[in-house]
Amino acid sequence: xxxxxxxxxxxxxxxxxxxxxxxxxxxxxxxxxxxxxxxxxxxxxxxxxxxxxxxxxxxxxxxxxxxxxxxxxxxxxxxxxxxxxxxxxxxxxxxxxxxxxxxxxxxxxxxxxxxxxxxxxxxxxxxxxxxxxxxxxxxxxxxxxxxxxxxxxxxxxxxxxxxxxxxxxxxxxxxxxxxxxxxxxxxxxxxxxxxxxxxxxxxxxxxxxxxxxxxxxxxxxxxxxxxxxxxxxxxxxxxxxxxxxxxxxxxxxxxx
Amino acid sequence: xxxxxxxxxxxxxxxxxxxxxxxxxxxxxxxxxxxxxxxxxxxxxxxxxxxxxxxxxxxxxxxxxxxxxxxxxxxxxxxxxxxxxxxxxxxxxxxxxxxxxxxxxxxxxxxxxxxxxxxxxxxxxxxxxxxxxxxxxxxxxxxxxxxxxxxxxxxxxxxxxxxxxxxxxxxxxxxxxxxxxxxxxxxxxxxxxxxxxxxxxxxxxxxxxxxxxxxxxxxxxxxxxxxxxxxxxxxxxxxxxxxxxxxxxxxxxxxxxxxxxxxxxxxxxxxxxxxxxxxxxxxxxxxxxxxxxxxxxxxxxxxxxxxxxxxxxxxxxxxxxxxxxx
Numbered sequence: 001x002x003x004x005x006x007x008x009x010x011x012x013x014x015x016x017x018x019x020x021x022x023x024x025x026x027x028x029x030x031x032x033x034x035x036x037x038x039x040x041x042x043x044x045x046x047x048x049x050x051x052x053x054x055x056x057x058x059x060x061x062x063x064x065x066x067x068x069x070x071x072x073x074x075x076x077x078x079x080x081x082x083x084x085x086x087x088x089x090x091x092x093x094x095x096x097x098x099x100x101x102x103x104x105x106x107x108x109x110x111x112x113x114x115x116x117x118x119x120x121x122x123x124x125x126x127x128x129x130x131x132x133x134x135x136x137x138x139x140x141x142x143x144x145x146x147x148x149x150x151x152x153x154x155x156x157x158x159x160x161x162x163x164x165x166x167x168x169x170x171x172x173x174x175x176x177x178x179x180x181x182x183x184x185x186x187x188x189x190x191x192x193x194x195x196x197x198x199x200x201x202x203x204x205x206x207x208x209x210x211x212x213x214x215x216x217x218x219x220x221x222x223x224x225x226x227x228x229x230x231x232x233x234x235x236x237x238x239x240x241x242x243x244x245x246x247x248x249x250x251x252x253x254x255x256x
Numbered sequence: 257x258x259x260x261x262x263x264x265x266x267x268x269x270x271x272x273x274x275x276x277x278x279x280x281x282x283x284x285x286x287x288x289x290x291x292x293x294x295x296x297x298x299x300x301x302x303x304x305x306x307x308x309x310x311x312x313x314x315x316x317x318x319x320x321x322x323x324x325x326x327x328x329x330x331x332x333x334x335x336x337x338x339x340x341x342x343x344x345x346x347x348x349x350x351x352x353x354x355x356x357x358x359x360x361x362x363x364x365x366x367x368x369x370x371x372x373x374x375x376x377x378x379x380x381x382x383x384x385x386x387x388x389x390x391x392x393x394x395x396x397x398x399x400x401x402x403x404x405x406x407x408x409x410x411x412x413x414x415x416x417x418x419x420x421x422x423x424x425x426x427x428x429x430x431x432x433x434x435x436x437x438x439x440x441x442x443x444x445x446x447x448x449x450x451x452x453x454x455x456x457x458x459x460x461x462x463x464x465x466x467x468x469x470x471x472x473x474x475x476x477x478x479x480x481x482x483x484x485x486x487x488x489x490x491x492x493x494x495x496x497x498x499x500x501x502x503x504x505x506x507x508x509x510x511x512x513x514x515x516x517x518x519x520x521x522x523x524x525x526x527x528x529x530x531x532x533x534x535x536x537x538x539x540x541x542x543x544x545x546x547x548x549x550x551x552x553x554x555x556x557x558x559x560x561x562x563x564x565x566x567x568x569x570x571x572x573x574x575x576x577x578x579x580x581x582x
Contacts (some may be wrong), residue, residue: 038261090281095474151274180374184284188311192281199282 014047027132028139038140045141045207046148053156054221055103060093061085061160065167079173082179083186085164090187092158095195097244099202101237102149107210110141111231114214114222122214138215141208149203150196198246202239209235234247290319298384300355300368303390305335307366308357314339314349314368316353321345324368339368347384352377356389437565 048250065085074076114137117123126133161183168174210231219228250256305327314322322341330336341349352373360367370386380386423426430436468476475483520531561567 039264039267042271043263047263047267047270105349148271149273150278154274154281155270157281184288187288188286189280190287192285196278244579 009164012058013236016059016216017209017212020215021193021208023134024139024142024208024211027135033251034136034188038143040101041140041144042148045144046151048106049102049148049152050155053098053101053152054159055125055159056097057094057156057160058090058163060097061089061137061163062167064088064093064160066165066170069167071233082099082164082174083184086169086183086187087191089156089160089164090191090205091195092159092243094160094200095153096239098153098156098223099149099206100236102145102152102203103206103209103239106145107206107231107235108211108228110145110207111213112224112228114138114141115227116221118215119220119224134215138201138211141169141211142204145207145210146200146204150199153196153202190250194246194250194255199241201242201246205236205238205242209238296343296345296346297325298339298349298370298380299383300337300387300388301330301385302335302337302357302388303333304357305337306357307368308337308368313360314341314370316341316345316349316370317372318369321349321370337368348372349380350374350377350557351384351386353381353386354389355386373476383580384446388582410412 065081068081068084069078072081072084098210114123117137123133123137126136165174165179168179213227213231213234217223219226249255288513308324308327310324310327312324314324315318322339322345324337325340326338326452328336328338337355349370350372354371354373356369356371358367358369359365371389383542440537471477471481
């Protein structure tokens with residue numbers, strides 16, 4: 001009985017989330033556009049996350065390189081470290097790590113912000129005052145998250161590769177030119193494009209889940225914390241599900 | 257408002273930075289795959305594409321110059337590979353360049369290798385088909401290895417049989433016999449002794465020769481005495497003279513013989529009488545008998561004389577004289 005209820009709750013929540021997404025698409029492409037608020041959100045969501053993303057991806061690139069080194073040396077292919085690290089970073093680690101960090105930082109903040117606005121009935125007040133709160137609050141945030149995450153992913157890739165370059169040079173000597181040509185000789189469009197496209201979906205997922213959780217938070221201040229928490233958890237899970245779907249689709253259409 | 261503007265500047269920088277990375281990434285990859293820049297087309301026909309796919313690298317003497325653009329099946333046995341080559345290579349690749357399919361490393365991607373042959377041939381133009389070289393595939397290599405392996409195993413088994421035969425053979429028993437080395441050692445020591453003796457003999461011979469040279473000993477004298485040589489020469493001359501004398505003597509004798517013959521032929525003369533007159537022989541016989549008888553009488557008379565006192569003294573004197581002389 002308990003289980004049946006939880007399944008029902010899960011399915012109900014999935015349905016609500018789908019309806020929320022559909023509402024976003026209905027509202028997003030219809031004027032008037034909240035341009036100033038959107039740019040403000042881009043700044044908050046994108047630019048303010050750059051420091052955190054830079055730090056994590058830099059460490060990721062450096063550590064990945066150093067961790068790979070012993071086994072690559074054991075196989076006698078130490079010269080292929082830049083190639084393998086660049087492919088790993090561009091295809092998977094850059095987008096996923098950045099998206100998870102992004103979900104932790106932005107998903108929770110959106111969830112908490114909108115949740116507190118919801119429980120303090122600011123959203124209801126906006127609705128009464130004639131402003132469309134969904135358009136002003138949710139659409140700008142979701143759009144900003146969708147468009148900013150790919151930018152963060154690209155910058156994060158570049159920083160991770162720089163970290164990898166330093167990591168290669170901790171134990172061996174590889175000139176920057178050699179590293180550069182090894183990285184780009186081994187990358188192809190099929191490495192970059194699926195990863196770039198899926199980062200849009202990651203950003204959309206983080207923004208949508210954060211806004212949905214904030215919008216649907218209840219039970220006062222306790223509900224705000226819960227909606228912030230569940231926004232991060234659900235967004236992270238959705239990121240991995242999208243990752244799985246992307247690789248399947250890329251495989252199916254032959255660009256993997 | 258000021259913070260709003262500065263925030264916007266930061267946001268713009270951030271977004272442009274991201275776009276720059278994207279464009280750089282795409283451009284670098286595109287340049288590596290020769291999507292940008294002008295290219296021209298070269299073709300090559302193979303019997304086996306060996307897993308070559310669209311987008312594989314084309315190398316000219318090991319330098320990346322282009323990519324495989326298209327692979328089409330010409331006939332059922334021929335595959336045409338169309339390659340996009342960097343236009344800069346127009347001044348380098350010539351019509352007689354040889355195209356082959358290779359592998360990047362031992363297990364890497366397939367690559368098309370263009371190898372220059374000469375500097376004389378005219379340059380390859382857009383759309384030209386270059387000659388190809390049949391590639392050594394791993395399968396063919398393994399096939400050859402398999403053949404050689406089988407040959408080696410046959411040779412090995414035959415070698416084994418040969419060795420077994422040798423082991424059973426007389427030569428092997430001879431080689432295996434431990435007394436043989438001792439025998440050989442003895443033989444060698446014998447040979448050594450014999451050769452020692454031979455050397456002693458040779459020394460003796462040497463001395464002999466030296467002696468002969470120095471004129472010692474009979475042979476030495478023979479060889480070295482110039483006086484003797486002169487003597488011998490004189491002796492030779494004399495022998496010749498004697499020979500000549502003998503010659504004339506023989507001539508004279510011939511004459512005599514001729515005379516005798518003539519005498520005999522004419523039935524007169526002493527010789528004829530001696531040779532043919534039987535009466536003379538009898539006369540001579542009787543004469544000789546008479547002489548014998550006379551001689552016997554004479555010797556009796558002489559014996560009588562010795563014993564006669566008149567002459568005894570003379571005879572005794574004669575005997576004493578004889579003894580003295582002795």
